[in-house]
Amino acid sequence: MSAAVTPLAYDVARVRADFPILGTTVRGKRLAFLDTAASAQRPLAVIEAVDRYERSSHANVHRGVYELSQNATDAFEGARERVRRFLNASSIKEIVFTRGTTESINLVAQAWGRRLGPGDEILITWMEHHANIVPWQMLCERTGAVLKVAPIDQRGELDLEAFRALLSPRTKLAAFTQVSNALGTVLPIRAMIDAARAVGALTLLDGAQAVAHERVDVRALGCDFYVFSSHKLYGPTGLGVLWAREAVLREMPPWQGGGDMILTVSFAKTTYNDLPYRFEAGTPHISGAVGLAAAIDYLEALGIERVHAHEQGLLARATHALRAIAGLRIIGEAKEKAGVVSFTLEGVHPHDLGTILDDEGVAVRTGHHCAMPVMEFFDVPATARASFGCYTDDADLEQLVYALGRAREVFG
Amino acid sequence: MDLKDLYRDVILDHNKQPRNFGRLDPCDTSADGNNPLCGDRLTLTLRLEGDRVTAIRFEGKGCAISTASASLMTEAVKGKDEAAITRLRDLVHQTLTAHGETTLPPAELGKLAALAGVRDYPARVKCASLCWHTLGAALEHHAQRHADHGPATVSTE
Numbered sequence: 126m127s128a129a130v131t132p133l134a135y136d137v138a139r140v141r142a143d144f145p146i147l148g149t150t151v152r153g154k155r156l157a158f159l160d161t162a163a164s165a166q167r168p169l170a171v172i173e174a175v176d177r178y179e180r181s182s183h184a185n186v187h188r189g190v191y192e193l194s195q196n197a198t199d200a201f202e203g204a205r206e207r208v209r210r211f212l213n214a215s216s217i218k219e220i221v222f223t224r225g226t227t228e229s230i231n232l233v234a235q236a237w238g239r240r241l242g243p244g245d246e247i248l249i250t251w252m253e254h255h256a257n258i259v260p261w262q263m264l265c266e267r268t269g270a271v272l273k274v275a276p277i278d279q280r281g282e283l284d285l286e287a288f289r290a291l292l293s294p295r296t297k298l299a300a301f302t303q304v305s306n307a308l309g310t311v312l313p314i315r316a317m318i319d320a321a322r323a324v325g326a327l328t329l330l331d332g333a334q335a336v337a338h339e340r341v342d343v344r345a346l347g348c349d350f351y352v353f354s355s356h357k358l359y360g361p362t363g364l365g366v367l368w369a370r371e372a373v374l375r376e377m378p379p380w381q382g383g384g385d386m387i388l389t390v391s392f393a394k395t396t397y398n399d400l401p402y403r404f405e406a407g408t409p410h411i412s413g414a415v416g417l418a419a420a421i422d423y424l425e426a427l428g429i430e431r432v433h434a435h436e437q438g439l440l441a442r443a444t445h446a447l448r449a450i451a452g453l454r455i456i457g458e459a460k461e462k463a464g465v466v467s468f469t470l471e472g473v474h475p476h477d478l479g480t481i482l483d484d485e486g487v488a489v490r491t492g493h494h495c496a497m498p499v500m501e502f503f504d505v506p507a508t509a510r511a512s513f514g515c516y517t518d519d520a521d522l523e524q525l526v527y528a529l530g531r532a533r534e535v536f537g
Numbered sequence: 538m539d540l541k542d543l544y545r546d547v548i549l550d551h552n553k554q555p556r557n558f559g560r561l562d563p564c565d566t567s568a569d570g571n572n573p574l575c576g577d578r579l580t581l582t583l584r585l586e587g588d589r590v591t592a593i594r595f596e597g598k599g600c601a602i603s604t605a606s607a608s609l610m611t612e613a614v615k616g617k618d619e620a621a622i623t624r625l626r627d628l629v630h631q632t633l634t635a636h637g638e639t640t641l642p643p644a645e646l647g648k649l650a651a652l653a654g655v656r657d658y659p660a661r662v663k664c665a666s667l668c669w670h671t672l673g674a675a676l677e678h679h680a681q682r683h684a685d686h687g688p689a690t691v692s693t694e
Contacts, residue, residue, distance in 0.1 A: 474600035476575045477544075480658060484540050492575055506576030506598055535544050536601070 135435045137518045140427065143168040144516050154486025157524040162306055162334060162465055162512030163490050165359045167420070174419035175361060175412050185408055187385060197411055204414035205401075208366055211421045212351065213342040218371050218400040222409050225365035226333040227256040229352035230300070232367055232404060233329060234260035236380040237298075237350075243269030246295045248326070250288065250312070251277045251502060252305040255495040257331045261300065270297070277502065281308040281457035289320045296326040300350075303335035307496035307510070308457025309440075309465030311335075318348050327373065333357050337514070338436060338463050340429050349373050355413060359515075360420035364413035367404070374400055381406040424515070432515045436464035439513045443522050450529055456508050464513030467494070470529065473536045475507040481535060482509070485528035487521075543658055544601065547651035551605035556612055559594045566679035570597075570671030577603045577667055581675050588619040588676075595668065602652075602661050607668035609649050619676055625649070626669050633662050 141147050144166050149156055158166060184194040186201045205220050214220060223229045241247075247261045251274055265272045273296075275288035292299065299321035304311050314330060321328045329350035332341060336353040343351050350373070355364040369377075379386055379397055383406030388396045397403045424432065443466050447453050452471030470478055479491035490510045493500045500507060511525055564582035571578050579597030583590055593615055595607045614622050629649055632642045635656045642650040655665045 476577075476600035476661070476664060477602070480543065480661060481540060500576065506578075531540075535540060536549065 135431050137435065137516065141516045141518065143170065143423075145169060145172070147516060151486045151488070152484055154484075155520070155524065157485075157487045157521040159511040159513070159517065159521055159525060160488045160490050161514035161517065162357070162510065164356045164362065165337060165514050166516065167359055167361070167416075168423050170423045171360060171416045171419045175416040178412050178415040183411070186411055187402070200415050201409065201411045204418035207418040207421055208368075211341075211425070212366075212368055213344055214368055215344065216371060219368050219374060221367040221369070221374075221401040221404045222414060223352075223365040223367050224363055224410070225354040225356075226331060226352050227365075229350075229365050229367035230256055230329070230331070231260045232380055233350055233352075233369070234264045236377040236404070237327075237373070238264040238268065239378060241268040241270040241297060244295060245270040245297045246273055246293070247271070248273045248275060248288070248291050248296050248299045248301075248321070250275045250283055250301045252281070252283070252308060252310060252312075252496065252499050253300075253302055254306050254331065254333070255497070256333075257300055257302060257329075258498070271295075274498075275301075277310075277499075280459050281305065281310045281499075281503075282459045283310070283312055283317075285313055285316060288317060292320055292324045292326065294324055296321065296324055298327045298329060300329040300331070302331040302333070304338070304463045304465075305457070305496070305499070306334045306465070307494040307499045307508070308459065308467055309462040309512075310457055310459040311461040311463055314346065314348075318346060322347065334463060334465075337424065338429070338433050343368055355417040355420065358417065358420050359424060360417035361410075361413040364410045364417055366417075371400065374404075377404075379403050379406075383407045385409075427515055435515065436513045436517070439517055439519075439522065440464050440466065442519065443511060443513075443525075446522060446526050447529075450526070450533075452533075453529070456503050456505065464517070465510060466512075467508040467510045469505055469508055470532060473532050475505075475509045477536070478509045478529075478532055481532040482525070482528045485524060485531055487525050487528045489525070542654035543661070545651050545654060547609075547648060548601060548605040548654075551608040552601035555595070555604055555608040557594045557608065557615075558596060560596050561592055561594050566675045566682070568671045568675035568678055570667045570674070572599070572603070572663055572667050575600065575664065577664060579603070579607055579668060579671060581607075581668070581671050583675055583679075585679060588680075590614050590617060590622070599667070600661075600664050602655060602664040603667050606652055606665040609651065610668045610672065613647065613649055614672065619680075622672070622676070626673065629669060630666065632656065633665050 146166050182196040184197045186198040205217050208220050209217050261272050273291045276284045318328050327349040330348045332351050332353040337358045349370050351368040356362040386398050386403050386406040388398050454469050456467040475491040492507045561582040565585045567582045569580050577599035579595050581595050584592040593611045632653050633655050642653045652665050655661050
């Protein structure tokens with residue numbers, strides 16, 4: 126008899142049992158949750174960590190000398206350290222808690238962006254989420270800087286040569302996504318970071334769609350800013366992270382004023398707190414941070430690499446199954462993709478598709494995915510998007526395929 | 538709640554073969570409707586005698602509910618004056634938003650009653666009501682222009 130020397134197979138049934146919501150029904154049907162790219166569900170470990178904190182440890186942080194406040198501070202700062210380890214950042218000074226990816230980007234645009242002036246350029250790509258477009262447009266409007274956009278091709282891949290050609294000494298920042306939320310494309314971030322650094326530009330990586338699916342090491346990447354949201358990482362909503370290299374963060378003026386971000390306040394002169402607190406005005410989302418730390422523990426216990434392999438298997442099987450459906454067009458066929466399949470079904474508007482799928486218990490996102498330029502590029506008003514997480518299983522895919530058949534029946 | 542109640546034959550038929558599709562040129566008034574969330578877009582063009590609609594066409598892209606609703610609307614309002622249209626619009630609105638109700642929609646709605654299934658799908662109400670908002674804007678545009686004796690610009694959203 127051979128011993129179990131091979132690593133344990135990924136047991137998705139066991140993973141699913143950790144997520145209470147997956148046991149619920151929708152319109153009397155089994156829930157096939159295929160919208161993880163919009164927001165991931167929470168495992169019991171996260172729900173219970175938040176619950177425990179709320180029941181036994183809550184008080185405001187960085188304030189009281191009493192034990193409860195110290196407990197809350199320890200929990201909150203412990204979460205910061207957990208995030209630091211997760212990203213392999215040098216110091217907790219580099220970990221700023223925000224409300225989410227969107228706020229992290231706005232923070233950079235407003236605080237770091239203050240140094241920009243006419244003639245400076247910011248380079249983004251055509252497949253950015255609106256959160257990585259609009260803050261830069263607003264910054265350009267304020268400062269006279271110019272926003273440049275690197276094009277994509279019909280497969281939904283970045284035109285890397287065009288990206289390189291758009292870089293120049295005028296480029297002060299290249300801000301781009303690691304994984305496209307609308308197409309699933311994995312961008313060639315290493316080449317992009319290297320190219321941007323070669324002209325002296327800083328780089329901001331939008332990791333919202335990547336961080337739960339592959340290991341991130343900010344020091345190895347060599348970027349200057351890395352941003353993500355807790356709720357796409359199986360943690361609570363309302364919390365995000367801005368990581369920035371300490372030297373860059375130190376040069377940035379504060380953006381929001383208030384409590385916690387100061388050392389002393391007088392009407393003559395106010396002095397600001399040290400990093401990272403200088404960028405965290407007001408009472409933070411303490412329970413959210415506790416939940417995020419638990420989510421990171423959970424994901425790392427599962428093994429990000431194993432989750433990634435599981436999702437890649439789902440992606441391959443889903444792509445194969447969907448391609449077999451007459452009239453179905455997959456939008457975004459990059460060679461390297463995350464667990465996201467965007468598609469249209471001929472003769473059925475994505476919105477109608479969303480309703481029919483919902484009727485079969487299948488939750489997918491339909492719409493423009495906050496990436497209107499991508500929709501415009503592919504000349505579609507919207508797409509349906511199925512996206513996968515650690516708990517997605519083949520039954521979810523089968524339910525999706527069945528529901529697409531129902532849509533065909535309804536629309537003939 | 539049943540899909541068949543939402544996607545009734547009348548709806549599917551008007552989606553596949555929209556009535557009064559296209560653009561009136563010249564026209565007396567027009568308006569664009571836009572549902573940015575789902576990418577639905579439509580343009581209405583109308584001819585009027587006084588405040589009575591003598592001809593109406595719509596053009597655009599949208600889901601089955603928004604296309605069928607616009608198609609049914611153009612049939613329903615042709616020949617009606619503004620007061621009758623407003624009354625009809627209110628009735629449609631009441632029917633669309635009567636979430637959870639099972640009573641029959643008012644007979645006055647005629648073929649528009651086919652949209653009653655939308656009431657069980659609150660996320661889809663805006664699809665069905667887009668054309669009516671746009672019609673309201675077109676008529677208001679017309680009334681304003683008559684009051685001001687000059688061109689007016691109208692944006693619906």
